[in-house]
Amino acid sequence: MLDEELYVKCKKGDTKAFRDLYEKYSKSLFNYIYRMTGDYELSEDIFHETFFRMLTKTFVPKAKLSTWLYKIATNLCYKEFNKRKREKNNNMDLVTDNAENFQQALEKKDLIERAKNAVSSLPDIHRAVFTLRFYQNKSYEEISQILSIPEGTVKSRMHYAVQSLRKCFKGGNYGM
Amino acid sequence: MECKEIRNYLVDYIFEEFKKPWMKKVREHLSRCPNCSKESQDIRKTFKVMNRYGEVQVPEVLYHRLRQKVTEFKPHELKIIQVLRRPVPAYVFAAIIVIFCLVFGISRGIRKEEIFYESRTISSYIFADTSISFIPSPTVRTSP
Structure with missing residues (x-):
């Protein structure tokens, strides 16, 4: 059954349709949010809110339902980042934290931690593009729809993200 | 093709985004x-490391919590806010x-002006002619 059909049923209160949609998108969506935030508890909140908004708001079928879901999740993540930035007054604190984490991870030589910290050290807008392209395997076109930016911007952000990640492993220190 | 151009396309090349030619x-x-x-080898190695950052499992309890949240939701509470958020009603x-x-x-503003003019009229009355005054004259008590 098509996502849109499931969504219509879901809005009418069909529990099975809701379960089907949940099964289909929960894993990829949760992992996307988790990689964006790097915080498990926060990911749970944003994940809940994403599905909740899916049910309470009206989907306009201009794009795919999955695109819309990712868009909701991304906006919620950005909202949370802005909130955090406001709390910390400026972005420098966040960057420093990430850099410190990255240094700690280097010392631990734990590849998973290093990868995780390398992703979280990226600026928000680059991280969104990289996560969607690399981990969620979304096309440039779909990413441009999710983030509401031109495809060219998506490509350049991806390029910068990859260059930043390479710098994290400068000197060929890939730990492999 | 020049090196600069190639380097811009390396990520897409690794993802095999291009057509065969x-x-x-x-x-x-x-x-x-x-x-x-x-540079191409470096990007591949970076991607290999990034691949280690695998997926996390979504615990079943999240579904039940979400179901509970949806069940407890009362749409009428948000209706006014939602209506106000729409562009036209807003x-x-x-x-x-x-x-x-x-x-x-x-x-x-008009009322203030009226009061201003009224007070001017009253004061002008008082000072212009003491016999016509809006201020009540003090009563003189005489002893019985």
């Missing part, structure tokens, strides 16, 4: 240019507030 062109350049080849609402403020402000 372009893939071939990039491959040929990489076989000739050690610098671009090194503009209408804003326009009503602006009109109200204007009308209220103007009417208050």
Whole structure:
């Protein structure tokens, strides 16, 4: 059954349709949010809110339902980042934290931690593009729809993200 | 193709985004240019490390919590806010507030002016002719 059909049923209160949609998108969506935030508890909140908004708001079928879901999740993540930035007054604190984490991870030589910290050290807008392209395997076109930016911007952000990640492993220190 | 151009396309080359002729062109350049080849290898290694950051499992309890949240949700509570968030009602609402403020402000201004003129009239009466006054004259008590 098509996502849109499931969504219509879901809005009418069909529990099975809701379960089907949940099964289909929960894993990829949760992992996307988790990689964006790097915080498990926060990911749970944003994940809940994403599905909740899916049910309470009206989907306009201009794009795919999955695109819309990712868009909701991304906006919620950005909202949370802005909130955090406001709390910390400026972005420098966040960057420093990430850099410190990255240094700690280097010392631990734990590849998973290093990868995780390398992703979280990226600026928000680059991280969104990289996560969607690399981990969620979304096309440039779909990413441009999710983030509401031109495809060219998506490509350049991806390029910068990859260059930043390479710098994290400068000197060929890939730990492999 | 120049190195600068190739380097811009390396990520797409690794993702195999190009059509065959372009893939071939990039491959040929990489076989000739050690610098671009090194960069390509670096990106591949970076991606390999990034792949270690695997997926996390979504616990079943999240579904039940979400179901509970949805069940407890009362749509009428949000209806007014949702209606106000829509562009057209929001503009209408804003326009009503602006009109109200204007009308209220103007009417208050007029009233102030009226009071000002009234007080001037009263004072001019008092000072111009003491016999005509709005201030009650003090009563003189006489002892019985």
